[in-house]
Amino acid sequence: MAAFVNALHQAPIGEAYTGLSSEELDRRIAAAKERLGRDLVILGHHYQRDDVIAFADHRGDSLKLARIAAELDARYIVFCGVHFMAETADILTADEQIVVLPDLNAGCSMADMAAIEDVEVCWDLLTEQFGDTIIPVTYVNSTAAIKAFVGQRGGLVCTSSNAEKVFAYAWAQKKRILFLPDEHLGRNTGAAFGLSLSEMAVYDPQEMALAYPHGEGDPRLILWKGHCSVHQRFEPHHVHEVRRRYPGIRVLVHPECRYETVQLADACGSTEFIIRTVKQAPPGTKWAIGTEHNLVNRLAQEHPEQFILSLNERICPCLTMNRIDRPHLLWALENLVAGTPHNVIRVEPEVARWARVAIDRMLALA
Template sequence: MTVANAEIAGELVAPLTAGPGWAEEVRRLARERDAVVLAHNYQRPEIQDVADHTGDSLALSRIAAASDASTIVFCGVHFMAETAKILAPEKTVLIPDALAGCSLADSITADELRAWKAEFTASGHPAPVVVSYVNTTAAVKAETDVCCTSSNAVEVVDSIPADREVLFLPDQFLGAHVQRITGRANLHIWAGECHVHAGINGATLTAKAQADPDADLFVHPECGCATSALYLAGAGAVPAEQVHILSTGGMLDAAKNTTKASVLVATEVGMLHQLRRANPEVDFRPVNDRAACGYMKMITPGALTRALVEGRDEVHVDPDTAARARGAVQRMIEIGRPGGGE
């Protein structure tokens, strides 16, 4: 009896942990279903290790669209699986746990975005340009003019005529970072946040940096401590060349090339697995070792096994919504380098 096919009273008992033979069974099941398994950088290490591809959500969605596989199993949170479906509408897209949500994506709804846009037009202003982070629902993307990632948000905003009002959503910390770089006064920022990144605060970062003054700092722009990192550099507390504000993809590139003995990492702790694989000689340490996304960790070995055996949970996006959302993503790709993702 295989791991995936164990039954008690006719009910499938999926493995809770990655026991002996689990990875081989997952790969066999994926072949049988003609599926490609994708895992986000914040997933559990065992999920990352068994996946065909690991990366940020946009990069994985583009891999999904280009794949010959008829089924995409997206180990991430719900908006990521939606984005894969938007870019690959002809494919079956499964998420191993449909309840794996995202506090950042949930911080704005399509109705709230429509109301925000209406505020500007009602006051006599021309219709604003809406820039949405890819970490949003399909419905919000459908109300968006152009999407962005954390690695190309500055490029996207810079591409918009200087006299146009811009609504940037939903992450206030990424928005602040973009405004800091562009100096754009007519950039209006939604007050949303990722609860995990917001909890990585400046005081903790400062203490860790002071305890290891030679360490490089890899800081995600969604973090509440991004401003503190730049302040430390500006005040000379940490050499400016040691402070790096990076997307997850940017962190991975930097990890491969760093010559530092240690690096302090301010993002969700799942990213450490990929960084350590990229450069085992470096001591990568979390700024906050409790910065784990409970939604990301809902994708367990058992959940992945069930998705492959039972074909659940399938992700659907209304075709009209998907078409409008796809336009916003494609305009982003046309404007600037979207690689590196969120």
Template sequence: MTEEQGSQWVSSEKDSFLFANIPATYYQTPIQELLERGGRIKKALGKDLLILAHHYQQDDTFSLADFSGDSLYLAQQAAKARAKYIVFAGVHFMAESADILTGDDQIVTLPNLTAGCSMADMADHDQVEDAFEQVEEITGAKVIPVTYINSTAATKAFTAQKGGVVCTSSNSGKILKWAFSVGQKVFFFPDQFLGINTALAMGIPREEIVLWRRDKHDGGLSPEALKRAKVILWDGFCSVHQRFTPAHVAAVRKRIPDVTVMVHPECPAETVAAADFSGSTSEILKKVTEAPKGSKWAIGTEINMVNRMARDFKAKDGKYIEVLNPTVCICSTMYRNHPAHVLWVLDHLAKGEVIHRILVPEPIKSQSRAALTRMLELSA
């Protein structure tokens, strides 16, 4: 294969890290062939196989999915799935949630085991537990832990033990409302921005929302500040969404006066305040779908999703869509699930072999299921 033919090949110098952990025969195969072979295995395995893909997944991998959506929708699909094999084209915590919600006879795999989430990694189980206990001790209040689904199974299990619940960006308002119906304060982790945006939208004043800093004694907070707070936020964030700023909103409004700006609630509160709307990826899709033909949008979320929307909505009804921050806002870990990785997993499944299984151990699995199931019930 020559340099000229390179565009149809997946192997290149820059991709060497991406493909470090799979055989060269896979990453040297043209994309079209990978997709055709993947399609044949899907057909052969029929109902035994379910492929789920998050909205942020790269296009080629996305095209292999049976269902695509946001974290809540994908968790709901996993919970009702009957397939023997579930291939999750997402990141590690999503595949963990799918394993927690499926039966012991079902197998969940992640095409590339290095596809993690930097935000989930910011909330270490021991650190979270220590901080929570300190908040309880200092305030003497009934504190309810609420963990964003972008977190490890161990922290979800801890949440369940303490009477808390999981949330997603689609249902965080509903979940926080429930938490305040059973407790006096909410300990929200790992995403400070989803936490503050949800709390502000519920009308909780800023003075009653505090940030627990992992690197500080007592989170860097005085006893008075903790006692006054209704919401205590962990200091995690999404490395992709924190890149959208009010300056980007101002710039696009100046350039396109009739633009509508919509951002994900993992963006900073100032960015959400400057935008016209904020919502989960499913809400973003719904809003644009229902908008008038020819409308113009600047969207603050992951670039693979925004580029796909820009292409599809332009062709469908002439809507114009661009990403709010023109410098690369890509979820580089989600991106690691290339069709070459998916096919490598599928080839094994076709032979009845399993690689890259995500298996949450007991008792974490049963405990974390309680926090996830509570979320699904509250979201129904």
């Protein structure tokens, strides 16, 4: 009988797993994968540790993994990523397929910044003020409940790969976008469209109020005050410092970084864009990259012909992504082998139905 889980609570997996040697972990993970054969697919986000991503059947960013999940017919999908990604996989797969997150503590601090109750309050306030002129758009880094909220109100999901396309669609429907939960991705995408900062307002869920940091106006874009605790730590002074230390270096950042940092960078784009840009660069190119630490290190290892470092070398990896380690992966796989799946991610059917509407609107734009 599968243990279905809605709340994030990871029981300790015990010494029997955490005390294993590196060789034993690799050997038993490989053996469990072989036992499960075609019943199992392991999906790995690019921000995962090297020793976990080594076991992924597919690697990708959120958009790529969502598309892959939608095509899979495996009985078990083990998602090496964070909670909202596993929820998305559950929404996109058939009812009889089982999605497992190896450690339930692998959440996303950004997704947690938009609670459904707070978003409902915000929506009531905004619609009272602006009437029926708003379409909600949520970054894929959000809970299934937020995706469903958006889907029920004519809105849709976006990822960092397709945010511009989604914004273009949304503004064709309504005058204003409410974008959540990442103010930086929203601001950077609005700016890429030529919106001035004075056309953007910020909704603070703590204050339950709109702020106009660049002059009160008639906002086209309302940004939920949320952020990624990793990407927000790449600041403008890091760009100045790295250029002073390494003349000729190119600065490549993710759009979850602050607007001021993105404005100084040579290029900005999604995780897949960053990987592609580095792959296509000529040998000898120097890069300072503003994204998650594990990915930057992996790019440096895979491209010794280029010089690659983190834009902020004192930054930590994403701590929640790093919750997924080999002991938890092995524990999850051996539970599947035993026929007792643990950490099964199941989204409530009504929530899943509306979240799917919001996701499908995005996928239809591709």
